[in-house]
Amino acid sequence: MNKSKVLAALCIAVNGAFLFAQQKETEQDVEALETVVISDSKFALEREKSGKVITTISQQELERSQGQSVATVLNRVAGIEINGSSSAPGQSLSYFIRGGRNRQVVIRVDGLTVSDPSFITNEFDLRLLAVDNIANIEILKGASSTLYGSGASTAVINITTKKPKDNRINANFQSTIGTNQSQEDQDYDLSEFVNSVGLNGTLHKLTYVVGFSNHFADDLSAAEKLPNDTSDATFKDDAFSRYNVNARVGYTFSEAFKLEVFGSLNEFKNQFDSGAGADAEFDSDSEQMEAGFVATYSYKNGNFVINNRYSLLERTFLADTYATLTDSRFYSYDMYNKYSIDNTFYTVVGVNGSNSDYNGFSAASRNDDFVQTINDNQADFDIIDPYANLVYTSDFGFNINVGARLNIHSEYDNQLVYSINPSYSYTFDNSYIKGLFSYSTAYITPSLFQLYSPNFGNTDLEPEENSTIESGIEFSRNNNLRLSVVYFSRKEKNFVNFVDTGGFVFQYQNVSEDFDTYGLEVEATAKLLDNKLDVSGNFTYTNLDDVQSSVRIPEIKANANIGYQLSSKAYSSLNFQYVDARDDSFFNLNTFSSEDVVLDSYMLFDWYVNYQLLENMKIFAAVTNITNEEYQELFGFGTRGRNAKIGFNLSF
Template identity: 20%
Template structure:
């Protein structure tokens, strides 16, 4: 760890996006994208007091990203571990917090398994995605449980007024990989209002490779199946909306992703999983009065899976999350906005496994002030969640910012957050502990940023302490609130446009420590690299686009005891595209150019050098 870091101190909630996002993005400069997630209301990125990264469709296409792993890898404060290649389990550590300490939303709808807390990153079809917002830091004061490390919100494609616009991508690559995407969008303006829609379909598959280094005696990752582990996925989405007037608007979003994954397993654990991710949401936005915006939303997400061993059914687990939300944004004075609202969430699971309980309900009440006083920016939020299992939990957040000379801005923040125990923690037969309390945290952050003619940059230092972490207790042979963690981090990123080159770079330094009493006290938390660096460079030469990405990750440990070390690694990707016209181009990408052999989880192989070619049509 760098010495410098050691001194650094049924039915939708939360749905706040759809057509208004698309409409407002067009009204701001490219350097000032609209951010929804940081404050549950629209603001430009330079106004947001939270540390935010926005990856839009143009950037995904320029970098030829095809998976959520492509988008997330190397973002400030983000680390990733995967159990193989395309479609395999993926965990994201946001600011060093555990994977289930990140809240994941799709078009405002809460996603993830209520039984295990697992987030289905690999099931999100990137071809249907318009933009991704990553908010770093505690956000429970606006969103409730799970937002200790931050929030990631995925926005699917949305249409706009105009003629029908088709899009098509046909691609193939290494490991017999195929990826096809088709979509169409459009909209109309009539005497009765304005309508828009976007519909998309996609399919991808790969033969894969052997993801697990097992041995005949069960060593390595515990199994021995020396075969390729393939993946297939079919997906589709629909977003549509209608604005009856400037004061009344309604929209609908639906996404379905169905995948079939092969993995190295056993007759007991299975070696094939069929997983279905579905998201359905609707939202009504009204302005009863000029200063008052009322948003009513409802949604449901499904995370269903079936496990097979050599074609024989073993088990199934179906998770369903129903959400309702009522939000009021009141601009009571120029530059002053108050937000108050209520969220309702019901988690329910269905499985042959005999859980002690299979459903629970949570109601959250929240309020926020967002404004400017005496030349200083403030964001103050408070929330109380009431859950029928663990009772009440109150969280708060305070953010402050001030503009300095020469385009500089100083920010500071303090917030608390929590994570509710999962159904497995509470109710799994023979294992669960219904007396568990939520995991809690506090975080403090100090930031300095700059905006200049050549680009912009930001430096953020933070510390997070997490208490009441749930861990297995050998004395009681059940999960208990016995662990603690202390995480310190430093994030530096910059973007620039120099001599026609689009440059983007960031550095993350992380010191994630076990702070619990016992033999692991002071050890590094597993599967988090202490240093990561990413550099991107892209340029256009007439009809030709070229680009490269360099990603460097430091060492990490795979276990709490810090006995299994995973070495650091470096990846180099190259990309190029040729535009036959404004609408048609051919593109190619080489990943892991030097065929680096590395692991982000012990014994699980990662893709070697791969090539992917695609023909893209999008007028």
């Protein structure tokens, strides 16, 4: 039998042995399944009254992901494929949700959209964030432009950072050390280190949160040899280093008015390679500085909120044959009034907007002077969106969520998007069964790069238009068992693609034909044996048009987790992931042409255990890819083999 399979079986057996040996231990309180949802309405509603199936990654789950990246955590959610999350830590990420692309996903942090205007598709780089600073993540799938604006076509990822506790001072220290090795290199050298420290508390009317974290990894090359490469060339390691500094201070002036001021500095540096199967010693640096405030005025049955953030972002790529530098600015705000009537009608009326601009520079090599290619006087646009949303919840099970938004764009005509989301919930014996349906439209404006890039830009681009139909059913029993099945179908119009106009001259253009994507998501969670045993799993089927199929999106993907509270002090879990075969393409540096390839399917097993060593100290250990499965997320680029890590969490 293969050694890796033996190791997987051993980890499963250890879990089972603990499970039966420790059943008589005192049960530790386990966080209940979430009972409220916020993302689909901006109100905390009972889950049975929401017309969506929303996934929440709790703080407890995040604590059990210590030392992992935000992308890795998200990659376990139904309908989500974060391509690059299992490769070298500095690998660029692609967000494929329900068959969509980066530009169709909105990422929000503490209630505001985050974005990098210099990226080709405006996305925010999740590599800038640290899991240690996050309290929870809520994922709302489907078109959600009415509440969250342009780009919210396939999903909204709402990230909430940690909040202060009631004590005057609370301190938390976390540290993780481990390996960062490929399938071929199994020497188990310590080469990955993740550390964080945080302080928070409440001093009468003043609250504060400050934190610092860093992540360093080495000993793994981004690219690896192609299958037909018979040379004896070696691939050098590509290091990754990130640090995060954040602070948030709040003051409660009265029972009605509260103000919070925040700021952060996030930066990562990483080495990267030339391309598929091509080693190099290139360097990149990405930095984000941001600041803003949130003001909340509360009154009977409602509150008025002003939330805004200003971000400065800078990225450099230094290679032997080219170099680029971009500096961009992104200002976003959301002003809205929430009002509820007799716990039946919930209304949100507001104005959401943003300003984006950036400068671009290029050079012939890392040693040459930069020349400006994109000017922020031209690469600049504003969005102002008034919106309204209404939720009605009845006492006989019928609920409906409707909304509309007028997108006012400085470069395009006004566009109205809307959504309607009825649902019906039948409640019985602390259980419910819910049927849901939604129809939503979305509007995706081209990015500044797609419009104004000197080599590839096209100022004649039209915005993309999406419409999504979603229907499903959810069953919940005693908050310990939940099953859901959701079907989705999305139509895309004016799809923006990178087109060869002839003679290897490429430009961004709207594709004339419409595209259809549809699929199915199945999710299940259960807590058994007096909440000691938790079992969860999900299955996703995604069908795309042929013209879109070669984008590393699996047709079938499945995740499963089994965890057990071994005792009042110990918990262990085993994770499984299956990813179907995917089409891919790469640029062959030998033939100077693009070639199509197929990436094989793969299965991953991860094992985790923690133990409450002291009242204020928890230790943990983990083994990822315990079967040492060999696979690729991107053709010609390596992934992580079997790796081990240990760490601790100390709090006062």
